Amino acid sequence: MVQVLRTLAPLHHPWVDRDVGPLEDAALLRPEPGCELAFTVDFITPVVDGPEEYGAIAAANALSDVYAMGGEPQVALVICGFPEEKVPRSVLERIFRGGEAKAAEAGCAIVGGHTVLDPELKYGLCVLGRVDPARRLTHTGARPGDRLVLTKPLGFGIAAQAIKQAALSPSDTAAVIAAMSALNKAAKDAALAAGARASTDVTGFGLLGHLHHLLLGSKLAARVWSERVPVLPFARGLARAGIAPGGSKRNLAYVEPHTVFDAALDGTERLLLADAQTSGGLLIAVPRKSESHLLAELQRGGTLASSVIGELMEGAAGHMQVTAHRGEV
Structure with a gap:
């Protein structure tokens, strides 16, 4: 993705903090003075067999990007690709349950998301976190x-x-x-x-x-x-x-x-x-x-x-x- 994005001209937006490295874990946004937000998305394919465990690991993986910036996760959206003909919908529910429980442990509310039919199972979160500009x-x-x-x-x-x-x-x-x-x-x-x-x-x-x-x-x-x-x-x-x-x-x-x-x-x-x-x-x-x-x-x-x-x-x-x-x- 980085190689592709380098070919595109970025849109300089007043919210976007540009005083960061080229490959940071999350984007830093500053919608107003004294307020900074970490914004990230991450998803993975299954690394373990248990649906709840997979959901928890994928959520922890996505939340980690905000922690890496010194932030506290606040809200998240689910992102999921699901092979409906191969995996029962009850399994999807269990994956979501595991992810929601891990996000709740972090004090992060899952407020919605988006799913698509996909031949390969994928699950993760788009996370918004709060960062103290003086301690990032x-x-x-x-x-x-x-x-x-x-x-x-x-x-x-x-x-x-x-x-x-x-x-x-x-x-x-x-x-x-x-x-x-x-x-x-x-x-x-x-x-x-x-x-x-x-x-x-x-x-x-x-x-x-x-x-x-x-x-x-x-x-x-x-x-x-x-x-x-x-x-x-x-x-x-x-x-x-x-x-x-x-x-x-x-x-x-x-x-x-x-x-x-x-x-x-x-x-x-x-x-x-x-x-x-x-x-x-x-x-x-x-x-x-x-x-x-x-x-x-x-x-x-x-x-x-x-x-x-x-x-x-x-x-x-x-x-x-x-x-x-x-x-x-």
Whole structure:
């Protein structure tokens, strides 16, 4: 979509805040002074078998874009493509129920939506959230020396592929569903409390893809310490067995021209860093002096991870250096 939109002349509207990066998680709107809104849309195909669980994960995934901007979701519209001849309408109701429950957990009201007949099932939300203009999180807010902190483990894309192939145990499947269903509200609250200025959520483009986008917005480079990146305990074994979605492989090809990998990192380790996440965590850029404050807030909020995985630095915009171990800094 980005490649297509670049060929179109944008309409400059007084509501649209242009002081953001080119690949932000949501648009920022300013309908009046002192009021800012985050506006986003996201939908996914099924990643799990249970209709309610699928609806909850898709909703959490869409709501995450607002959290990534430092906002609070307020209202949402459903967007759904439904293969009526293949799936009973009762299943659609269960998907909607799961999504509505997750949105309610976020304090976000679903006020309508639109469905179309589609040969492939798709469900998601168009979300409008409120942002404090003085405390927003944007790609352009990152600065050299900021630490990078990740709030969920990687491996959701690989795990979802394993679920489709019945290659994941019931207990591991339940753990993955719970992780993908978890809202990023606590991570957002922690980021704002610690004075962070930038974040992105780690979803379809994988960790390195979304970091690359943040770096393009901030015109910075980054160093990532692979050993510090949290990963689902069974994800490496699945990847080594050849279980990985095509999207993760495409992500790796996408970031390779912008990345220098440590020679000690094999193909599996590199693939994990590019794994296409669904409803992944926030990647937060926080001033070094506020690192301990952020970690304390994340632990207090009970996020699934609170790992310092790298740092931002001067350099070619979008460039990433991935080392196997953290060096002295």
